[in-house]
Amino acid sequence: xxxxxxxxxxxxxxxxxxxxxxxxxxxxxxxxxxxxxxxxxxxxxxxxxxxxxxxxxxxxxxxxxxxxxxxxxxxxxxxxxxxxxxxxxxxxxxxxxxxxxxxxxxxxxxxxx
Amino acid sequence: xxxxxxxxxxxxxxxxxxxxxxxxxxxxxxxxxxxxxxxxxxxxxxxxxxxxxxxxxxxxxxxxxxxxxxxxxxxxxxxxxxxxxxxxxxxxxxxxxxxxxxxxxxxxxxxxx
Numbered sequence: 552x553x554x555x556x557x558x559x560x561x562x563x564x565x566x567x568x569x570x571x572x573x574x575x576x577x578x579x580x581x582x583x584x585x586x587x588x589x590x591x592x593x594x595x596x597x598x599x600x601x602x603x604x605x606x607x608x609x610x611x612x613x614x615x616x617x618x619x620x621x622x623x624x625x626x627x628x629x630x631x632x633x634x635x636x637x638x639x640x641x642x643x644x645x646x647x648x649x650x651x652x653x654x655x656x657x658x659x660x661x662x663x664x
Numbered sequence: 665x666x667x668x669x670x671x672x673x674x675x676x677x678x679x680x681x682x683x684x685x686x687x688x689x690x691x692x693x694x695x696x697x698x699x700x701x702x703x704x705x706x707x708x709x710x711x712x713x714x715x716x717x718x719x720x721x722x723x724x725x726x727x728x729x730x731x732x733x734x735x736x737x738x739x740x741x742x743x744x745x746x747x748x749x750x751x752x753x754x755x756x757x758x759x760x761x762x763x764x765x766x767x768x769x770x771x772x773x774x775x776x777x
Contacts, residue, residue: 553707652713
């Protein structure tokens with residue numbers, strides 16, 4: 552158990568809908584990352600937050616947004632969902648200092664039908 | 665469920681043999697590297713890391729080698745066991761502007777008796 556908690560574990564929704572994925576980082580970790588993993592794309596970095604502020608942005612679509620709350624949990628919002636958004640979405644956390652181990656949650660399986 | 669790409673390179677080894685998984689990283693400015701193991705349907709699990717001021721680091725049954733000249737990373741697993749079967753990812757961390765973690769495409773390790 553990495554200490555990073557993600558909910559829901561599985562989610563099935565229809566195209567055009569909006570979903571919110573939630574992540575609770577490890578206790579004491581200030582930095583949260585979101586990654587997308589699909590069959591043909593591997594692990595793709597989406598976005599990173601540090602202590603509530605956006606710190607880095609990767610290949611995140613405009614239909615997707617995220618935030619980190621004062622209690623350091625994070626949410627990834629996916630809207631106007633398309634079939635191609637079906638993937639595993641991982642959250643990871645670290646204390647925030649460069650070179651510290653980054654721990655991953657078990658992921659949220661999103662299936663868009 | 666399957667959570668990784670269908671076209672991953674695959675390394676097949678016999679139980680008890682040593683495994684060597686290779687990775688070419690992209691950014692010469694990267695200064696921290698991590699190997700992750702991902703079992704089907706689970707999140708990436710930290711195995712071992714190495715900083716750019718080192719060229720070798722050993723863990724329990726695993727060794728990571730770093731060759732900065734050719735931007736190459738390898739993971740050696742001694743006495744490979746069936747439980748080692750998974751997809752292995754190398755990841756690089758560039759602290760120049762951000763500390764986001766960039767993953768390689770992954771290698772599937774299959775261990776047969």
